[in-house]
Amino acid sequence: MTSIHTEHFPRKVSILFHVVAILPLGGFMLYHGVWGSVTLGVFLGIALATVALSLLQELRHKDSLPFRQMFVLTCSAAIVYACYQVGLRGLIYSFPMASVFFFTFTLRQGILTGTVFSIACLVAAANVEPTMLVLRFAIGVTISMVFAAIFAFIVERQKFELAEQAATDTLTGALNRKRLAETLERAIHLSARSEVPDTLLLLDLDHFKTVNDRKGHLAGDAVLVQFTQLVQERIRASDQLFRFGGEEFLLLLPQTAQAEAFALAESLREKIASELSVDDMAVTCSIGVSQWRPGDTVESWLKSCDVVLYAAKDQGRNTTVARPVAA
Ligand SMILES: Nc1nc2c(ncn2[C@@H]2O[C@H](COP(=O)(O)OP(=O)(O)OP(=O)(O)O)[C@@H](O)[C@H]2O)c(=O)[nH]1
CATH class of the missing domain: 1.20.58 (Methane Monooxygenase Hydroxylase; Chain G, domain 1)
Known part of the structure; x- marks a missing residue:
């Protein structure tokens, strides 16, 4: 305080x-x-x-x-x-x-x-x-x-x-980007000293533009709120959900191995695919999973999330892709 x-x-x-x-x-x-x-x-x-x-x-x-x-x-x-x-x-x-x-x-x-x-x-x-x-x-x-x-x-x-x-996004109630940099800096600091480093999930709603175009911007807003609620219901109190951009969210999982985070991402993806909809239109999301690695800065860690998220989009969406294991 x-x-x-x-x-x-x-x-x-x-x-x-x-x-x-x-x-x-x-x-x-x-x-x-x-x-x-x-x-x-x-x-x-x-x-x-x-x-x-x-x-x-x-x-x-x-x-x-x-x-x-x-x-x-x-x-x-x-x-x-x-x-x-x-x-x-x-x-x-x-x-x-x-x-x-x-x-x-x-x-x-x-x-x-x-x-x-x-x-x-x-x-x-x-x-x-x-x-x-x-x-x-x-x-x-x-x-x-x-x-x-x-x-x-x-x-x-x-x-x-x-x-x-x-520090809160007014529409969804998720955290906004105000404290993101300092939260990730702290996460990196702790990850460097912990046996199990933190993992980030970058979640992006699929074809959200179509949702807005077909159902209207207000319905799109309601989808964002519902999406946040569905994610919040599933995660732990120690996890932190940030609204990263328009329909893009970042989830920080403290001391969580990538395999565990991937399993959570998959269960979130399935939950969203089965429970998130507007009228008759189902809404899905794609997820990128990336565990912090020694040498990663905030920028390089976020970049690695972006890369795997776009791989998930490339694979047809409603998909989870994890950062490849380092050689
Ligand atoms: N309703 C609503 N729409 C938003 C908000 N923020 C961003 N958007 C919309 O989200 C849409 C994102 O569109 P794109 O970046 O093309 O992504 P997409 O349609 O989800 O396509 P993919 O990500 O490739 O699956 C845009 O139409 C934005 O206007 C918001 O706060 N409310």
Whole structure:
């Protein structure tokens, strides 16, 4: 799942976040350095340096996350120290901090660090304040933390759903080509280390132009949807089906030997031939089967799928052809 803590915010928003942190921090650091607690001034000085470094990284388009995390941790330590010194007056700053945790750490880390921080503040404040008053603040801090956590959870879930939608073909629900290259790169990486490399099936509907011409484009669309459903019903959850082109689909079978993949391809081909139709018109498909071989790149692997698919078309369609065994 993606997370807002690693989010690259628009430049203006990011700079605004830093300025909102730097201005009060600078003021408090000067105040404490000159008139207040010198220890607190030092804490705030360190926090100011880390947030300034984070801003610098942002301006240079570099990773600012480690500095943001250091900033939040030193700021939190400063607030706990302030609570220990001045009680509930210090605790006031724990409220804005409640949301900052979720922009700096993962959701789980944010809940953990935020909870530890709040408990530390309350224990420190209880050192100088009556217990009942501290308990009231505890309720307030908890509510802020819960709302911040819910907000972060909703944002992360929405981002996850958007990313899933962006990678899905709107007509068929199969994966689109957005993540194909990276999925195949990863498959090659794992295949190179695995005893049984992955196999690809390239499936192409036969004479699909005729389906469109005779039955209309909408009926053609319905065939594509039905085809995807029939394939999805038959494959494993770990297999990934991509819509590769108009009426061409690519199926990635992790850790599957070519002979096994060929048997699956044949059963898919038969299932399609017997179950896929529009009115009285049966629709078939041709399939090319190719297992990854050492030295294959994404391009050469896909090319090998293309070659065997076209061999299947040449052999009269409604046929499966596998990549020949290497000499
Ligand atoms: N209905 C529909 N048709 C599509 C879609 N995408 C591509 N097509 C059609 O699919 C047809 C593919 O035609 P061809 O590439 O000639 O292939 P074919 O008719 O299946 O012939 P072979 O592959 O050689 O068996 C074209 O008519 C495209 O317009 C789609 O999303 N919906």
